[in-house]
Every structure is written in C-alpha cells, then in structure tokens.
Amino acid sequence: MAAGLAALGALAVLLGGIQAAAAAASPWARTDQSAVRLISPASATGLADTVRLGLQFRLKPGWKIYWRSPGDAGVPPEIDWTGSRNLQGAVIRWPLPERFTIFGLTTMVYGNEVVLPLDIRIKAPGRALALRARVNYLACEKICIPYVARLALDLPPGEGTAAPRHAATIERYARLVPTRLAADAVAGAPVSIAQARFEKAPEGLTLKVLARSRDGFEKPTLLVEGPRPLLFGPARAELSADKSVALFRVAVGLAGKGAVAPDQPLLTLTLADGGRALEQVVRVSRIEAGAGPGLGLMVILGLAFLGGLILNLMPCVLPVLSIKVLAVVGHGGAEAAAVRRGFLATAAGILFSFLVLAAAAIALKSAGALVGWGIQFQAPLFLVAMAAILVLFAANLFGLFEIPLPGFANQAARAGGGQSLGGAFATGAFATLLATPCSAPFLGTAIGFALSRGPGEILAVFAMLGLGLAVPYLLVAAWPAIATSLPRPGAWMVVMRRVLGGVLLLTAGWLLSVLWVVAGTVAMAAVGALLAGLFAALVLRRAAPGFKAASLGLAAVCLGALLAVPALTGAPAPAGAARAVEDAGITWQPFDKVKLLNHVAQGRVVFVDVTADWCITCKANKALVIDRGAVAARLRGTAVVAMRADWTRPDAKISAYLRSFGRFGIPFNAVYGPAAPAGIVLGELLTQGEVLAAMDTAAAPRLARGQ
Numbered sequence: 001m002a003a004g005l006a007a008l009g010a011l012a013v014l015l016g017g018i019q020a021a022a023a024a025a026s027p028w029a030r031t032d033q034s035a036v037r038l039i040s041p042a043s044a045t046g047l048a049d050t051v052r053l054g055l056q057f058r059l060k061p062g063w064k065i066y067w068r069s070p071g072d073a074g075v076p077p078e079i080d081w082t083g084s085r086n087l088q089g090a091v092i093r094w095p096l097p098e099r100f101t102i103f104g105l106t107t108m109v110y111g112n113e114v115v116l117p118l119d120i121r122i123k124a125p126g127r128a129l130a131l132r133a134r135v136n137y138l139a140c141e142k143i144c145i146p147y148v149a150r151l152a153l154d155l156p157p158g159e160g161t162a163a164p165r166h167a168a169t170i171e172r173y174a175r176l177v178p179t180r181l182a183a184d185a186v187a188g189a190p191v192s193i194a195q196a197r198f199e200k201a202p203e204g205l206t207l208k209v210l211a212r213s214r215d216g217f218e219k220p221t222l223l224v225e226g227p228r229p230l231l232f233g234p235a236r237a238e239l240s241a242d243k244s245v246a247l248f249r250v251a252v253g254l255a256g257k258g259a260v261a262p263d264q265p266l267l268t269l270t271l272a273d274g275g276r277a278l279e280q281v282v283r284v285s286r287i288e289a290g291a292g293p294g295l296g297l298m299v300i301l302g303l304a305f306l307g308g309l310i311l312n313l314m315p316c317v318l319p320v321l322s323i324k325v326l327a328v329v330g331h332g333g334a335e336a337a338a339v340r341r342g343f344l345a346t347a348a349g350i351l352f353s354f355l356v357l358a359a360a361a362i363a364l365k366s367a368g369a370l371v372g373w374g375i376q377f378q379a380p381l382f383l384v385a386m387a388a389i390l391v392l393f394a395a396n397l398f399g400l401f402e403i404p405l406p407g408f409a410n411q412a413a414r415a416g417g418g419q420s421l422g423g424a425f426a427t428g429a430f431a432t433l434l435a436t437p438c439s440a441p442f443l444g445t446a447i448g449f450a451l452s453r454g455p456g457e458i459l460a461v462f463a464m465l466g467l468g469l470a471v472p473y474l475l476v477a478a479w480p481a482i483a484t485s486l487p488r489p490g491a492w493m494v495v496m497r498r499v500l501g502g503v504l505l506l507t508a509g510w511l512l513s514v515l516w517v518v519a520g521t522v523a524m525a526a527v528g529a530l531l532a533g534l535f536a537a538l539v540l541r542r543a544a545p546g547f548k549a550a551s552l553g554l555a556a557v558c559l560g561a562l563l564a565v566p567a568l569t570g571a572p573a574p575a576g577a578a579r580a581v582e583d584a585g586i587t588w589q590p591f592d593k594v595k596l597l598n599h600v601a602q603g604r605v606v607f608v609d610v611t612a613d614w615c616i617t618c619k620a621n622k623a624l625v626i627d628r629g630a631v632a633a634r635l636r637g638t639a640v641v642a643m644r645a646d647w648t649r650p651d652a653k654i655s656a657y658l659r660s661f662g663r664f665g666i667p668f669n670a671v672y673g674p675a676a677p678a679g680i681v682l683g684e685l686l687t688q689g690e691v692l693a694a695m696d697t698a699a700a701p702r703l704a705r706g707q
Helices: 002-023 164-174 297-311 315-330 336-366 380-397 421-435 443-451 455-478 491-519 521-543 545-569 593-601 616-626 629-636 652-660 688-699
Strands: 034-039 050-059 064-071 078-080 087-092 098-102 105-111 113-122 129-140 144-155 191-201 204-213 221-225 230-239 245-254 266-273 276-283 285-289 581-583 586-590 605-611 640-646 668-673 676-681
Touching: 034 129, 034 144, 034 164, 050 064, 050 105, 050 129, 050 164, 064 221, 087 129, 113 129, 113 164, 191 266, 191 276, 191 593, 191 676, 204 221, 204 266, 204 593, 221 230, 221 245, 230 593, 245 593, 297 455, 336 421, 336 455, 380 491, 380 521, 421 455, 491 521, 586 629, 593 605, 593 640, 593 668, 605 616, 605 652, 605 688, 616 629, 616 688, 629 640, 629 688, 640 652, 668 688, 676 688
Parallel strands: 191 285, 586 640, 605 640
Antiparallel strands: 034 050, 050 113, 064 105, 064 129, 078 129, 087 113, 098 105, 129 144, 191 204, 204 245, 221 266, 230 245, 266 276, 581 586, 605 668, 668 676
C-alpha cells in the first residue's frame, strides 16, 4: 500500500513537471527545415521586473541560421513584439556563433540547436505577461528560405512552478554569451582589448587589434562588428612568445563604389579563447599611414643614383674596386680614344646588367616569389661561392695562375693597351654581379619603392642604380687623362696586385664570419679549411711545376667539396628566435611585433633595429650612433625598449615586417611610442639628432582630437 502511494506521488510530480514545462513554453512553430518556440524557466512571472526567457531553434542537419552580424551574407533573426501585453522591452543575447565558409563567403552561423537568451522587462511586475512574437529568420543550407514564426506565451502572475529543463537550457546558452567589458573595467580585467587602429598599407586597409590575457592565450579568435560601409574579413592571430599578448590583423573592405572609411569609428569586438569570451566596444585610432615611401618618382630616382654611387665605396664591393683599379692601370700609356671606348663599354655593361636584374625582379614579383636586396647573403651556398671566387681572384693577383681579369671577359685580342669592347662590357657585367648583394645608404628606399610599384618604376629605379655604379667609369671616359697619365705597367703594378690580393683575402675572411652566423661553426671551419687547401694547391702549382697535375686535382677537389658543404649543413634556424642579449651595455630584446605593440599600448617607447652581420651600413650605424653618446644612454635606460631583429639568417616574420613598410633591404630602423603607434621610420644613415628627435616625438602624449 505504501509503495503504491509512493508511486502515485512520483507520478504526480512527473505530471506536474510536464505540465509546468508545457505551461512555460509556447507551441513549436514548425517548418520542413526548422522549429522555433519561446521557453521560460518558470510557469509564472514572479515578482521581478525582468525575466530571462529563451528563443529556441532546432534545425535539420546542414541547415543554419545567422548571428547578429552574419558576415558576407545572411540575415539574423528579428522579433516583432507587437500585440504583447505588460511588456516594457526585450533584448536578445547572442551566444558565440560558428564561422562557416562556402564559395569564398564567410558567415557567422548557428547550426543544429541554439537558444537565444531574451531579457524581458515587465511594465508592471507581479501582473500577467502576455507575449506575442513575430519571428523573422532565414534558414540556409544549399538554398536559403525566409520564414515567419508566430509565437504566443502567457505567463500568469505569482511564483508558479519551476521548469528546470528549460532553465538549464537557457542557462547553458547564456554562458556562451560573451561578457560585456565596460571601459572603466579594462585595466583590471584578466582578458581585455588594449588597442585597435587602422593602418594603410600597399595591400589595402588593415585593422590591428592588440589583446592581453593575464593567464595567456590558447587559440584566440576575434569577431569584428562596425558601421557601414566597413566590411571585415577573418582575423589572423599572432601570439607573443609567452602567449600573454595577441595581435589580430583584419582586412578591411568598403561596401559601395567610392565609399570612405569613417573617422575613428566605434567597433564591437568579440574575443573568444577556450571557454572565455568577452565583448568590448573600442574606438579605433585614426588611420595611420603605413608602409610605402611617400616620395615622388623623381626624388626616388635621385636616391637610386646616390645609392648606386655609394656602392662604389662599400667594403663588400672591394672585388669590383680591384677590377676598376686594374682596368685603369691596364690603360696606362694608352691612347685617349681607346681608353674612352673601353670605359664606355664597361659602363654600358653595368647599365645593361642592371636592366637584366630589373627584368628578373619583375618576373619573380609577377610569379609571387620573395624579392629583396642583399638576401643572397642569407644563403650559405652564395657565401661559399663568393668566398671561393674571392680566393681565386686573390690567387690570380698574387700571380699563382694567370687568366685575364675577369676570366670570361677577354675573348678578343687586346687593342691599344686595353681590353676589347666585348671584354670591357663583360667587365661591367661582372662588376654588377659582385655589387648586387651590397647594401648602401638610400638603396633600401629606392629598391623598396621600385619593388612595391609596377614594371616601369622597377626599370627606371634599377637603371638609375646602374648609372650611379657606372659613374667612375663614365668619369674616366670623359677625362681619359686619368688613365693615360699613369705610367705603363711595371714593377709598381706587381706591388699593387699583391695589396689588392690581400684585401680580397680579408674580404673572403669576412664572408666566412658571416657564414659562421648563418650556417654554424662546423660549416665555417670546413669551408675555411677547403679554401686554404685551394689556395695551397695553387701555391704548389706555381712553386713546383712537376706537381702541376696533382695540384690542379687538389684544387678541383677543394672546389667541389666547397659546393657540397652548404647542402650538408641543412636549413639555418630562424634568427628571430634569439633571446635577449646585452651589447655595448644595451639589453636588446628579440624582435616580436606583438610584444612591440604591447609596449606601445603601455606607453613605452620602442627602438627597433633590423640588422645583419653582412650589412656593412648596419655596422656603421651601430658604431657611430646606436652604441655612442645620448642614443646609447637612452637605450641603456628604462624609458626606451631596445628591440633587435637579426636578419643575418632568413626569417619570415622579419621579412614580412620589412615589407609592411615597403622595404626589401636593410638597414632599417624605426621608433614607436604612444604618439607614434605606426612607427617613425628613420633614414638609412643614422644621426644622433634624428634618433633622439624620433624618440621624443614618439614619447609625446597624444593630444585629444575631435573633442
């Protein structure tokens, strides 16, 4: 009997719960693809002035409805409450959606089932609430179908009966709604968005968003909403080394022909990471001019000419210098006409070679390949080949073997004490080959301008570079007396050849030091030993003619082994992974774009130095400006963060950073700060005054604008 009563009691409770759940939900409005209804956590309104209900959707597999900002296509659900009684207002809360891409269109959607929490405000608490909802929504799979659902839910006054299943369902989806972070709560929040700004770059407008997490990010995602005509692509995230900072880049488009981006718009940013999600309204900083030189073409052509001219003085062009000196010496005592023809032919060879380089750059750029100036020095094979060529040139100058200089240049007989025109032309081409890896002031600006423009600009800039490099030859062609007044070759020329040979060996040693950084100690030692063996074989060939065949065989083996060493060293590790280092009393942080922007967001000034062991101008800037005087004092202090990007070895992040400024070579230096979040780009030849002025400008507090 007792058991029967207990069973009846349980059945009554169950039936009561079912009845309460039924009373706390509207009937389903069904279609072939979807069903929708209103649900309530209780069967009555209670005494509160606000109740949380839910708009529940169920969708067939593959069908979706849209978030409040649907993306490239779609329409979000809308509710018309006309006909409701005792309703003050209603707010839809939107759980995090899923990103869905099809046919190149990205949309933000909900699939299978979703409940949109509804915050319902009651006019007269404690009285009955009659809800009449007209829900317009778009359900999509391969096709999209607009639907209208008419829902009715009546909640009487009083406490009523709880509907725990509905309450749990509403709460589960409410936890997926991002937390709204107020502006005055950002500083103490464990996760927050620190900064958002637009940047103009050659590829278009970009939104950069900087976010911080006290506990570190895992796989953060960002959703961006803003006013028309702004259109936002998917966000690409980059994390700092300790994962405490995330930098998001979002491509920004404009809807409509001739549309203009609004000035400092308010954006709603939704940041999600694991189980955490927040929503923050941020005003975007004014559009900053990003990459790309703002100089006119004529100015750029002038800089290209100066860059080519200065190349003649750079230490890495010493092989070219030796060719020039010996060419002048070879014309000693010759007729003026022969001198003029020879040097004009050499200048023509330089110009023609630069035009060939321009054509190659145009072709590689069109194919999407990475194009840059000086990046050959990042390749171990190039370093080894250059070192071997320099040793062979030095051996030739020491008289260990005799070939015309350069070896392929003189195929015709000499006339008038000088080279044939074909040989002189080839000498110019060879000079260009040896000059291409070198960096010089003004070169980076000119090359960066050219490679970010079209074929016409590339050809014009490279032609001016060639003209600058050819100036010494053109001067001799204009005033042949420079060469004809020299004495004819004799004993003094032997001394000069030995001096130049020693200089070339020193240059080869410098290349070995670069190889040590790029490929490691083993590779450097192996190449050094093989170069020594090559030089010794040539000495043996000269000193002991009886061992000529053996010495030539040894030289051939050394040359072959030299080419094999780079292949055995493997791919060099990226340079950007280095730890903080101290140099000249300055603590240099490794380059990290995310950390850089985080420092700026916290009000610090950051000095960025992109350098490489093979960049002679970088070394000069370091010795004359960065490590001396007031600049060094600032960098040793706490007011400025010193950050170094070592580009000696290939590093994709550093390459991308340079390209963001329209630069394709180094040296490159920039100063960032609260007043210069996009960075102040410095000249290639630094001065104390320029660097200090940039630091002061970047540190200045931003003036309130638009107030």
